[in-house]
Amino acid sequence: MPGEIRQSTIAAISTPPGHGAIGMVRLSGPASLSVLTKLVRNSSSAPLELQPNRASVQILTNPDSGLLIDEAVVIWFKGPHSFTGEDVVEITCHGSPVVLADILRHSINLGAELAEPGEFTLRAFLNNRLDLAQAEAINDLIHSQTTYQARLAARQLRGELSRQLDPLKQAIIELIVHFESTVEFVEDDLDPLDLVQHSLRLDQTIAGIDRLVASYQLGRTVRAGVKMALVGLPNVGKSSVFNALLGRDRAIVTSLPGTTRDTLDDETSINGLPVNLVDTAGIRDTVDPIEQLGVERSRSAMTDADFVIAVTESTTELRDEERSLLSDIPFTILVINKCDLGPVQHLERLAALAAGRPVITISALTGEGIDQLRESIHQAVIHPGIRFDESAIVTNERHYQALVMAIDQLKQARDDLHSGFTEEIALNNLHHALRSLGVVTGETLLGDIINQIFSTFCIGK
Numbered sequence: 001m002p003g004e005i006r007q008s009t010i011a012a013i014s015t016p017p018g019h020g021a022i023g024m025v026r027l028s029g030p031a032s033l034s035v036l037t038k039l040v041r042n043s044s045s046a047p048l049e050l051q052p053n054r055a056s057v058q059i060l061t062n063p064d065s066g067l068l069i070d071e072a073v074v075i076w077f078k079g080p081h082s083f084t085g086e087d088v089v090e091i092t093c094h095g096s097p098v099v100l101a102d103i104l105r106h107s108i109n110l111g112a113e114l115a116e117p118g119e120f121t122l123r124a125f126l127n128n129r130l131d132l133a134q135a136e137a138i139n140d141l142i143h144s145q146t147t148y149q150a151r152l153a154a155r156q157l158r159g160e161l162s163r164q165l166d167p168l169k170q171a172i173i174e175l176i177v178h179f180e181s182t183v184e185f186v187e188d189d190l191d192p193l194d195l196v197q198h199s200l201r202l203d204q205t206i207a208g209i210d211r212l213v214a215s216y217q218l219g220r221t222v223r224a225g226v227k228m229a230l231v232g233l234p235n236v237g238k239s240s241v242f243n244a245l246l247g248r249d250r251a252i253v254t255s256l257p258g259t260t261r262d263t264l265d266d267e268t269s270i271n272g273l274p275v276n277l278v279d280t281a282g283i284r285d286t287v288d289p290i291e292q293l294g295v296e297r298s299r300s301a302m303t304d305a306d307f308v309i310a311v312t313e314s315t316t317e318l319r320d321e322e323r324s325l326l327s328d329i330p331f332t333i334l335v336i337n338k339c340d341l342g343p344v345q346h347l348e349r350l351a352a353l354a355a356g357r358p359v360i361t362i363s364a365l366t367g368e369g370i371d372q373l374r375e376s377i378h379q380a381v382i383h384p385g386i387r388f389d390e391s392a393i394v395t396n397e398r399h400y401q402a403l404v405m406a407i408d409q410l411k412q413a414r415d416d417l418h419s420g421f422t423e424e425i426a427l428n429n430l431h432h433a434l435r436s437l438g439v440v441t442g443e444t445l446l447g448d449i450i451n452q453i454f455s456t457f458c459i460g461k
């Protein structure tokens, strides 16, 4: 049950289903060690003596029949110095689903209960081993599909988001403390100079949270990925670039213009970013009804895409139709392909058409420039204007909502002060804002505030 620690001992298979080299059963709770002790065959009559945090090889047997189960490496983490804060036992055996199920079944028979999904982490949170944002980061890390996603989650797991929030919370707490004392003691009325100072403080705090909020657009991109379409005239090598970026021959490549009839897409990771790459039919006027449909699809793929990469080739003349296409389509990067065939003929004119957007010269055939293209794509997605510190990227919708709410409440508090309302009214909104920030990390802040308020009082007051 969320919000409440069961006093029970929980057990679960912690490795994925299926056969593997190794598999693990994990237990957490007061009876963990005694369950393990009963599973370990003890040849001598002396009780099993395990050192905390030390791995040891043990023979596991069926506690009823004494029949061999497996040889396992076991570790006992003595609470509170464990992931959950409770006694934790990890039994790493051979990765057979049958063996794992057997160990789990015996653990249940010996008094453990089946763990609910996420219950180990829930216990860690309730025992203050990590905050809510960190707990969520564990889930993100486990489900990450690209290195970039994983890195952001790993940073959040190390408490980076919480660390970013700390000074912002502190600023609000100080304002609350100040207003609480003016409310308490009528003689310490808020003077106009204070008002300026407090407004400034509020503005700085709002700006700090706003930066986190702004990073969410990128955070969402990192989480959900981007759709990127390769567009250009027939035969310039779009399908070849598509294959080169995917790292496999997914699309058919021929020397015949009009080979790609339909759009084709596939998932890939570009420098750690999840990208849905779309190959399209070359855009040209054609009488072939099938190709016409393909061209229509290319145009709608362009509309659907978050980013368009225009592809052209280095050696042919810059044709009118290409010039009008490049002026027409909203591309982010211009790729000049087939650089292996010789120097780019009309670089200045292409650069002019790119109008400041990156122009990357590559050969899909030899692979030249592909790394640079990847980097350019990465930059286009990651830094469209603002550069974000990786440690301050919000990836989670819940955090985003809480932060937006905190900003609203702080703005309200600022307006209250300016409209000459009493501090009590502003205080109310400050408390709300603090609670909203606390929502991100899942803490109860009331005790904190009370302690801080009293710590500013003189002795005897």
Ligand SMILES: Nc1nc2c(ncn2[C@@H]2O[C@H](COP(=O)(O)OP(=O)(O)O)[C@@H](O)[C@H]2O)c(=O)[nH]1
Residues within 6 Å of the ligand: 233, 234, 235, 236, 237, 238, 239, 240, 241, 252, 253, 254, 255, 256, 257, 258, 259, 260, 282, 337, 338, 339, 340, 341, 362, 363, 364, 365, 366
């Ligand atoms: N020399 C050279 N030929 C290429 C390169 N990329 C593609 N081609 C050739 O150009 C032709 C058209 O390629 P394709 O990828 O099907 O172009 P698309 O119609 O734009 O998809 C094929 O014969 C490819 O082998 C390249 O970088 N260098």
Ligand SMILES: [Mg+2]
Residues within 6 Å of the ligand: 238, 239, 240, 251, 252, 259, 260, 280, 281, 282
């Ligand atoms: Mg093609």
